Amino acid sequence: MGADHDEAGAFPMDDIQQLGVYQVYTGSGTGSGFLIDATHLLTNCHVVSPFRQVAVELRDRTRILGTVRRLHPQRDLAIVELAHPLSGEVLALSDGVQLKPKQAVHILGFPVGLPLSLTEGVISHPRQLLDEQYFLQTDAAINPGNSGGPMLDDGRRIIAVTTCKLDAADSVGFGIPVTDVRRFVEEFRGQQSAFGVQCPACDHLIDSATRYCPSCGTDLDAQHDIRDYFDTPDPHPLVGFVEGALAGAGIDPVLARHGDHNWSFHVGSAPVKIWCCCSEHLNFSSPLAQTGNRNLDALFRHLLAAEHAPYFYDLNGNTIRLNLVVHVSDVFLPHEHADLAERVRQFVLKADASDDQLIRDYGCMPAPETQIDFLAGGGQHPR
Amino acid sequence: MSITSLHLPAPIRRRQHHAPSDHARRDRAVELFESGSLRESVCETLAYLLPGTAVPDLVGEPLCFVQGSARVRVGIERDELAVGTVLAALQDGSQATAALRYFLTRMSSTGQLFQPRLRGDSIALEFRDRLALMHPLKLIEVLQRLPVEAYRNDAWLAQQFSVALPDREPVPPLDDDEFARAHLVWQRHWDQVDALMTESRRRRSLRVLDALGSLAVNHVNYALPLFGAVRARLNESADDFTDRDENPNRRDSVLAKCVKDMQQVGADELRACLGHLQYAINPQLDGTPSLLTSMLGGGQRMQATGELRAAGRALEAALELVSIYLYLLTHYSWPEEVEAALRAGLDLASDQPWREVTDLLWEHANSTAQTYGSHGAHDRDDDEAEAADGR
Numbered sequence: 001m002g003a004d005h006d007e008a009g010a011f012p013m014d015d016i017q018q019l020g021v022y023q024v025y026t027g028s029g030t031g032s033g034f035l036i037d038a039t040h041l042l043t044n045c046h047v048v049s050p051f052r053q054v055a056v057e058l059r060d061r062t063r064i065l066g067t068v069r070r071l072h073p074q075r076d077l078a079i080v081e082l083a084h085p086l087s088g089e090v091l092a093l094s095d096g097v098q099l100k101p102k103q104a105v106h107i108l109g110f111p112v113g114l115p116l117s118l119t120e121g122v123i124s125h126p127r128q129l130l131d132e133q134y135f136l137q138t139d140a141a142i143n144p145g146n147s148g149g150p151m152l153d154d155g156r157r158i159i160a161v162t163t164c165k166l167d168a169a170d171s172v173g174f175g176i177p178v179t180d181v182r183r184f185v186e187e188f189r190g191q192q193s194a195f196g197v198q199c200p201a202c203d204h205l206i207d208s209a210t211r212y213c214p215s216c217g218t219d220l221d222a223q224h225d226i227r228d229y230f231d232t233p234d235p236h237p238l239v240g241f242v243e244g245a246l247a248g249a250g251i252d253p254v255l256a257r258h259g260d261h262n263w264s265f266h267v268g269s270a271p272v273k274i275w276c277c278c279s280e281h282l283n284f285s286s287p288l289a290q291t292g293n294r295n296l297d298a299l300f301r302h303l304l305a306a307e308h309a310p311y312f313y314d315l316n317g318n319t320i321r322l323n324l325v326v327h328v329s330d331v332f333l334p335h336e337h338a339d340l341a342e343r344v345r346q347f348v349l350k351a352d353a354s355d356d357q358l359i360r361d362y363g364c365m366p367a368p369e370t371q372i373d374f375l376a377g378g379g380q381h382p383r
Numbered sequence: 384m385s386i387t388s389l390h391l392p393a394p395i396r397r398r399q400h401h402a403p404s405d406h407a408r409r410d411r412a413v414e415l416f417e418s419g420s421l422r423e424s425v426c427e428t429l430a431y432l433l434p435g436t437a438v439p440d441l442v443g444e445p446l447c448f449v450q451g452s453a454r455v456r457v458g459i460e461r462d463e464l465a466v467g468t469v470l471a472a473l474q475d476g477s478q479a480t481a482a483l484r485y486f487l488t489r490m491s492s493t494g495q496l497f498q499p500r501l502r503g504d505s506i507a508l509e510f511r512d513r514l515a516l517m518h519p520l521k522l523i524e525v526l527q528r529l530p531v532e533a534y535r536n537d538a539w540l541a542q543q544f545s546v547a548l549p550d551r552e553p554v555p556p557l558d559d560d561e562f563a564r565a566h567l568v569w570q571r572h573w574d575q576v577d578a579l580m581t582e583s584r585r586r587r588s589l590r591v592l593d594a595l596g597s598l599a600v601n602h603v604n605y606a607l608p609l610f611g612a613v614r615a616r617l618n619e620s621a622d623d624f625t626d627r628d629e630n631p632n633r634r635d636s637v638l639a640k641c642v643k644d645m646q647q648v649g650a651d652e653l654r655a656c657l658g659h660l661q662y663a664i665n666p667q668l669d670g671t672p673s674l675l676t677s678m679l680g681g682g683q684r685m686q687a688t689g690e691l692r693a694a695g696r697a698l699e700a701a702l703e704l705v706s707i708y709l710y711l712l713t714h715y716s717w718p719e720e721v722e723a724a725l726r727a728g729l730d731l732a733s734d735q736p737w738r739e740v741t742d743l744l745w746e747h748a749n750s751t752a753q754t755y756g757s758h759g760a761h762d763r764d765d766d767e768a769e770a771a772d773g774r
Binding site for chain 2: 280
């Protein structure tokens with residue numbers, strides 16, 4: 001199929017990196033989204049909920065802030081306003097009237113958190129009825145992380161938005177038809193309020209927490225707990241601690257979110273990952289550099305030196321990581337948070353300084369995840 | 384010729400004194416911590432883990448206790464609690480780079496609170512934190528896990544990297560008679576496992592592989608006071624061949640390789656790895672009546688074993704039953720009468736044909752569960768223990 005397209009030149013997908021499709025990060029997971037103009041991204045409601053602020057990652061792995069402006073929980077659509085305009089190509093919406101079974105489908109997204117990827121298949125059914133809604137059904141591979149990404153036709157026009165797949169079946173994925181997407185976008189263009197949620201029954205835009213739809217009287221709690229979309233949920237104490245500590249270290253916690261109890265960000269050239277495992281330990285880790293072939297004895301002695309406590313280095317293969325472990329019981333001692341937050345701040349500073357030191361003093365090489373090359377080229381990370 | 388029975392001799396390993404944990408002391412330590420009595424909380428935590436041990440004030444005089452071959456020191460310095468044990472020291476002739484790489488790769492790790500730290504040429508496992516952050520559950524985790532890492536690795540490190548072991552508790556060796564018996568147990572065990580490998584491959588049975596893997600490692604750890612390099616090698620292989628999520632072909636090949644490796648262990652090497660280690664903190668879990676009910680009464684494994692028995696698959700059923708008994712005796716500490724009852728089951732099964740083992744142990748298991756088990760619904764913890772029984 002791909003060869004046919006290349007010969008015909010009908011499907012110019014040579015450089016998908018130029019397309020305005022980006023990865024969306026929240027405190028519950030990651031998904032995909034695409035530009036509907038330079039400052040607005042369309043994705044799934046389930047990708048951004050229950051958060052009102054999300055992070056959008058660009059090709060160079062920097063992240064910008066996005067603010068959720070409109071949700072349609074029933075149709076699983078959301079629009080996010082970006083902190084600044086992006087230059088990615090805005091893909092056109094197709095008219096959606098010519099779709100037929102066996103027609104090619106090209107899905108763009110970030111499956112299982114991988115970089116932007118293209119998967120292909122065909123339309124299995126252009127208008128499949130499921131749970132009283134119509135979907136475009138496809139056999140193209142859909143994985144977690146693809147949600148909210150565009151489904152394209154051969155002319156590189158959007159024909160649907162990836163939303164879900166059947167876990168109990170092979171190759172049965174679904175997209176929200178472009179006609180619904182077009183209507184959602186057009187209605188957003190006329191939106192006056194900063195934030196609104198569409199009624200699942202009548203599509204009326206609701207701009208404040210209410211139990212009954214002001215237009216059709218539907219009991220909104222009975223369907224989607226729509227009042228929850230207007231409340232910022234109380235964070236888990238562990239999340240509250242980490243995000244407070246990150247803020248204290250000058251890191252925007254929204255931009256650092258990387259799914260449930262996971263955070264990732266760069267500080268200077270050093271990548272930092274934070275995760276909670278086994279409900280007992282909160283782990284901070286920064287892969288800094290790779291060992292070279294000389295001076296190893298001195299390097300290893302430096303890495304194991306007691307002076308680094310409470311921080312410590314370890315080796316994953318040849319990759320040197322700086323780490324900090326916080327016991328979860330510490331997180332439930334609010335009067336100690338200032339001290340612990342200072343440890344986190346010092347960890348961030350040490351990570352930022354250590355990769356350079358390892359390279360300079362011990363002949364190490366940058367770890368693949370560090371951004372030394374990027375920063376050398378003049379890039380800067382927003383804080 | 385097919386193997387027709389299993390020899391299950393009495394253990395040479397000395398019985399660990401059974402002293403059920405007094406969880407009220409742990410709860411008291413938590414209360415003290417939460418009320419701001421930090422030093423008292425530490426002392427109560429130590430009393431919970433080390434019943435009967437006199438705990439010094441920790442400021443002027445640290446507590447030193449022996450866990451296996453590790454000497455663990457616990458002391459208070461200013462407002463910090465420090466826990467540590469010296470693991471090894473680099474010396475002339477050590478493979479220093481390889482040893483240091485090993486510490487960084489295998490002993491430094493996220494997911495644990497203590498870490499290896501180098502001072503001069505001496506490497507220690509250390510943990511240190513302010514008393515205000517010394518929640519009893521955190522301290523218990525450190526005191527239980529840190530010494531294990533030390534005593535499971537020290538002799539192996541010395542053998543692999545020629546490092547010195549400057550602060551290691553001497554391990555009382557086996558006397559000649561004990562060693563002679565231990566050597567026989569060792570040789571016969573691995574010959575049996577070797578023969579059962581053939582049966583496992585002939586039958587291509589995952590159940591046999593599961594039970595055999597469990598038996599291979601648990602019978603050794605139950606019967607012999609094994610430590611050091613040989614135990615480290617065995618446990619490392621067992622991590623793979625008892626892993627039920629691992630590819631069965633790989634498990635089979637790792638077990639086969641392990642059997643060959645263990646059969647080649649000479650008398651001198653074995654003698655150096657046998658000794659009666661002392662444990663201040665019981666390394667075994669507390670056995671409970673509900674666990675007995677779950678494992679021997681009517682849990683999933685016994686139901687599956689009953690199906691094998693009803694289908695006339697005597698070897699599979701017998702191996703499964705023996706492996707359950709060995710698992711309970713290896714990983715759990717029991718009151719003397721319960722341990723004797725479990726041992727009696729193995730005595731019944733020893734050197735008997737598979738079918739008789741199946742019938743005898745089936746009856747014995749039910750009777751033991753009736754006598755010593757709990758008679759209510761078994762609790763969730765025990766279901767989890769059963770589910771986690773990889774070995």
